Amino acid sequence: MSDARDERILIWGAGAIGGTVGAFLRRDGMDITFVDVVPDHVAAIRSPGLRISGPVAEFTVSAPAILPAEVQGSWDRIFLCVKAHHTEDACRALAPHLSPDGYVLSLQNGLCERVIAGIVGPARTIGAFVNFGADYIEPGRILLGNRAAVVVGELDGQETPRLRALLGTLRRFEPDAIITDDIHAYLWGKLGYGAMLFAQALGQAGIADAFARPEMESAFRRLGQEAVSVALAEGVTPRGFNGFDPDAFRPGAPPEAARASIAAMERFNRGSAKTHSGIWRDLAVRRRRTEVNMQVVPVIEAGAAHGIPCPGLRKLAAMIHEIEDGRRPMTDDNLLELIP
Known part of the structure; x- marks a missing residue:
């Protein structure tokens, strides 16, 4: 050129x-x-x-x-x-x-x-x-x-x-x-982080406030573990960014590691003038379908191919679809349903 x-x-x-x-x-x-x-x-x-x-x-x-x-x-x-x-x-x-x-x-x-x-x-x-x-x-x-x-x-x-x-x-x-x-490592890392943003979009609180909820730690940890486990099964080692540490969500990683990563993601997002995810805006502001079928569902499908069930991601995708279809209101209590 x-x-x-x-x-x-x-x-x-x-x-x-x-x-x-x-x-x-x-x-x-x-x-x-x-x-x-x-x-x-x-x-x-x-x-x-x-x-x-x-x-x-x-x-x-x-x-x-x-x-x-x-x-x-x-x-x-x-x-x-x-x-x-x-x-x-x-x-x-x-x-x-x-x-x-x-x-x-x-x-x-x-x-x-x-x-x-x-x-x-x-x-x-x-x-x-x-x-x-x-x-x-x-x-x-x-x-x-x-x-x-x-x-x-x-x-x-x-x-x-x-x-x-x-x-x-x-x-x-x-x-x-x-x-x-290895661009695939970053793309799969974003899928892990992105699953947590889809969880935030179920309610009304912003990204940082969702990460700050102590009762949600186990839910975020499970979502991250499922995404990272599927990535590893696909032969991809996810890479971290802006507070998201994929190693903290590997199978067998101590809860303290996930807790530290969640806290780091809260701090990162606390400093942004963008308070809510684009997923949340799709649902709450623009009243249109989200990218769930291109971000969460492919992880579920890949997991199934490897014998990884992904119950947290399945529940998350189902809840997003319910909101898209007008069958579920967006409330902060929705996030509690993701707790294992």
């Missing part, structure tokens, strides 16, 4: 993740085009612009923004930032616009890379793990609550020239972004 084309990126999905990353890159002078399915959001990005607010940064950028049906031409770099359960449809829509030697970067939660690779091919897929806190507030406005881990890696673990170039790009957003030779 030429230097000019390195500056040109298509951000497919301009919500909390895509909107935040794209806005920073646009502010830094890169040639960014946003794609989103919400017409009002697309119009706002064009004018008066996409506003990033919160303790990390305050700025507004205007940028080209279009609906999926309006995309034309080809792109060497497409950052896919849609909700996990929309990955397949979005990837099929963007595939005709991906150049033969280009790639799709998955800036998502869940194991979306396998879906993307099945459509555009593994050689045109790069994985990423992000943990910064951001919320889509309204068309044209995103809250960035904190800085956190940003990690990228080739699916085969190689450190390639394009990966190093990508790291340089992402450091224009997050200066501490890193490369990994």
Whole structure:
């Protein structure tokens, strides 16, 4: 790719993740085009612009923004930032616009890379793990609550020239972004941490307040143990980040280790202006389905294949589905049902 084309990126999905990353890159002078399915959001990005607010940064950028049906031409770099359960449809829509030697970067939660690779091919897929806190507030406005881990890696673990170039790009957003030779370890680590965020979303208290509930320690410990046990059975050794220590949730790890990790996750989230998970916002604010079928259910299914029952995760997924279907109110008492 030429230097000019390195500056040109298509951000497919301009919500909390895509909107935040794209806005920073646009502010830094890169040639960014946003794609989103919400017409009002697309119009706002064009004018008066996409506003990033919160303790990390305050700025507004205007940028080209279009609906999926309006995309034309080809792109060497497409950052896919849609909700996990929309990955397949979005990837099929963007595939005709991906150049033969280009790639799709998955800036998502869940194991979306396998879906993307099945459509555009593994050689045109790069994985990423992000943990910064951001919320889509309204068309044209995103809250960035904190800085956190940003990690990228080739699916085969190689450190390639394009990966190093990508790291340089992402450091224009997050200066501490890193490369990994095992992106799957971070993705599975996020599944363990993410299960606890799904638990928080059952109630009304924020993330830090949920972690601070002493009666919930055994529930969080079980969720973490089930996810980590399945990852290990899959041949993946999860890696930690921002307070989440996978080793503390390994089978046989002492309760004190999990307690320390839970306390560290509370401290980390206490410092963020984003108080509630995106899962909670999906249920309580935006009244839409969550990513449970792409984050929690795949762990359950993989566990079943290895003879690991995952009763905590099964209960959690069932409760989230009940809330999605309007059959269960969101109350803090819901979390108590996860206690073994």
